[in-house]
Amino acid sequence: MAKANTSPLHALRAFEAAARHLHFARAADELGLTPTAISHQVRQLEAILGVELFCRFPRPVRLSAAGEKLFPVLRTTLDQIAGTIDQLTVTTPEAPLRLSVTMAFASRWLMLRLPRLRAETGMNITVEAADLPADLHASDIDMAIRYAGQPDDRAQWHWLFADTIIAVCAPQVAKDAPLTPDGILSLPLLQYRWKSASSNAPSWSRWHAHAGVTAPLPAVTQSFSEEVHAIDAVVSGQGVVLASQHLVADRLAAGTHQRLGELHVDGFQYYTVANHPSRSKPATKVFINWLQRLAREAT
Numbered sequence: 487m488a489k490a491n492t493s494p495l496h497a498l499r500a501f502e503a504a505a506r507h508l509h510f511a512r513a514a515d516e517l518g519l520t521p522t523a524i525s526h527q528v529r530q531l532e533a534i535l536g537v538e539l540f541c542r543f544p545r546p547v548r549l550s551a552a553g554e555k556l557f558p559v560l561r562t563t564l565d566q567i568a569g570t571i572d573q574l575t576v577t578t579p580e581a582p583l584r585l586s587v588t589m590a591f592a593s594r595w596l597m598l599r600l601p602r603l604r605a606e607t608g609m610n611i612t613v614e615a616a617d618l619p620a621d622l623h624a625s626d627i628d629m630a631i632r633y634a635g636q637p638d639d640r641a642q643w644h645w646l647f648a649d650t651i652i653a654v655c656a657p658q659v660a661k662d663a664p665l666t667p668d669g670i671l672s673l674p675l676l677q678y679r680w681k682s683a684s685s686n687a688p689s690w691s692r693w694h695a696h697a698g699v700t701a702p703l704p705a706v707t708q709s710f711s712e713e714v715h716a717i718d719a720v721v722s723g724q725g726v727v728l729a730s731q732h733l734v735a736d737r738l739a740a741g742t743h744q745r746l747g748e749l750h751v752d753g754f755q756y757y758t759v760a761n762h763p764s765r766s767k768p769a770t771k772v773f774i775n776w777l778q779r780l781a782r783e784a785t
Contacts, residue, residue, distance in 0.1 A: 494527075494530065494531070494534075496527055497527040497528065497530045497531035497534070498531065498560060499517065499564075500513065500517065500519070500523075500524045500527035500528055500531070501527070501528050501531050501539060501553075501556070501557075501560070502557070502560050502561060502564060503516050503517055503524070504524055504528055504540070504547075505539075505540075505549055505553060505556075505557040505560075506557075506561070508546065508547055508548060508549070509546075509547070510524045510525055510528075510547065512639075528540065535552070535556075537550070537552040538550050538552065538553075539552055539553035539556065540553055582610040582611050582612045583609065583610075583611040583612070583628050583629070583767060583769045583770065583773055584611070584612045584614060584626055584627050584628045584629075585611050585612065585613055585614060585627070585628065585629055585630065585631070585773075586614045586616065586619070586620035586622075586627045586629070586630035586631070587613060587614070587615055587630065587631045588615065588616070588617050588631075588633065588713075589615045589616065589617055589712060589713075589714055590712070590713040590714045590717070590730075590733055591631060591633070591733065591756075592613055592615040593615075593714045594714060594717060594733040594734070594736075594737075595732060595733055595736075596613065596631075597613075598736055599780065603773075603776060606776065607772055607773075607776055609769055609772065609773060609776075611773065614627060619632065622641055622759065622760070622761050623640070623761070628760065628761075628766065628767055628769075628770055629758060629759060629760035629761075629766070629770055629773070629774070630758070630759045630760075631646070631756060631757070631758055631759070631777075632756070632757050632758075632759050633649070633753075633754045633755070633756055633757075634754055634755060634757060635754050635755070636755075637757060637759075641759050641760060641761055642759070642760050642761065643757045643758070643759055644757060644758045644759075644760075644774050644778065645755060645756075645757055646755075646756040646757060646758060646777060646778065646781040647732065647755070647756050647781045647784060648752075648753070648755050648756075649730050649731060649732060649752075649753030649754055649755065649756060650730075650731050650750040650751070650752060650753055651688040651693070651728050651729065651730060651731070651750055651751045651752070651753045652728070652729065652731050652734075652745050652746075652749075652750045653670055653693070653726050653727070653728055653745070653746040653747065653749070654717075654720060654726065654727060654729055654734050654737075654738070654743045654744060654745055654746065655673060655720055655723075655725060655726035655727070655743070655744060655746060656720055656721060656722070656723045656742065656743065656744065657741065657744045658723055659673060659674075659720075659723050659725065659726065660673075660726075660744045660746055663746070665746055665747040666747065667694075667697035667698070667699045667747070667749060668699060668701065670726060670746050670747060670749075671690075671694070671699065671701075671703070671704055672704075673725055673726045674707035674708070674724060674725030674726065675690055675704060675705075675706045675707050675725055675726060675727075676706070676707065676708050676709075676710070676716045676719055676720070676724060676725040676726060676727040677689070677690060677706040677708070677709045677710070677716070677727075677728075678709065678710040678711065678712060678713045678715065678716040678727070679709070679710070679711050679712075688728040688729070688730075688751065688753065689728070690703060690706060690728065691703055692751055693728055693749075693751055696749070696751050697749055707724075707725050708724060708725060713729070713733075716729075717729055717733065717734060717737075717743075720742075720743055721737075721742050721743075726746060728751075730753055731750075731753075732756065732784070735784070756781075758773075758774050758777055758778075760774065
């Protein structure tokens with residue numbers, strides 16, 4: 487069978503999506519097509535190439551030897567094309583990228599780095615700060631930064647960095663306290679309301695159990711509804727708080743906060759979350775790449 491010199495772009499996109507999901511219906515949903523259309527386009531590409539790209543039976547569908555050879559090359563090529571287009575595209579002030587983040591992440595991490603973002607990329611973003619996750623499929627939000635245990639398959643997730651929860655207070659509060667678990671628990675304890683029912687909540691009861699302290703957990707001195715307010719309360723010497731290492735990193739470097747001991751508990755992971763590139767603004771990839779570069783610098 488004669489082979490064409492080039493393959494139709496729509497058929498290549500259909501194959502790439504189907505190969506990535508190993509599911510024609512999910513590929514169809516991503517590209518806004520029907521499963522029948524995806525199947526037809528993949529068949530068209532197979533006819534052009536003269537090889538079968540999928541083993542369709544027995545179920546579930548899987549890549550053939552030819553499909554396994556084509557998929558990574560095609561995936562890399564599409565990423566390179568998207569990256570080049572991103573470099574050629576200028577985000578206009580009239581169409582800023584709309585980013586959803588938690589209030590604490592916006593205040594304690596992102597705001598401090600926005601001048602660098604503008605200087606290095608020229609981008610303009612609109613920050614939508616709220617602690618309830620935005621629905622990327624049913625809103626005008628372009629992407630989000632999420633704090634989660636693991637990704638789901640409803641969007642494109644990109645890992646930024648892992649998190650640990652550490653005890654911090656003002657230097658004047660820490661100067662007379664032993665840096666042992668018992669010594670830390672002797673200080674006024676600050677607590678904030680965690681927005682989910684996760685077992686990874688940065689609570690003093692969890693820290694107390696992890697530390698193996700046998701004495702009863704002292705009562706919390708002051709509670710806050712917002713994480714950022716508890717972090718700010720540390721500056722005025724109100725007590726010690728359990729905080730994300732990333733949200734207090736700049737304050738630790740500035741000396742307004744001091745870490746107490748080496749004990750920590752594991753937090754979640756920080757991810758960027760965006761719709762599939764076919765539904766995203768060109769600036770989305772630029773911003774994700776910039777965030778990932780900052781994450782690498784921090785590790």
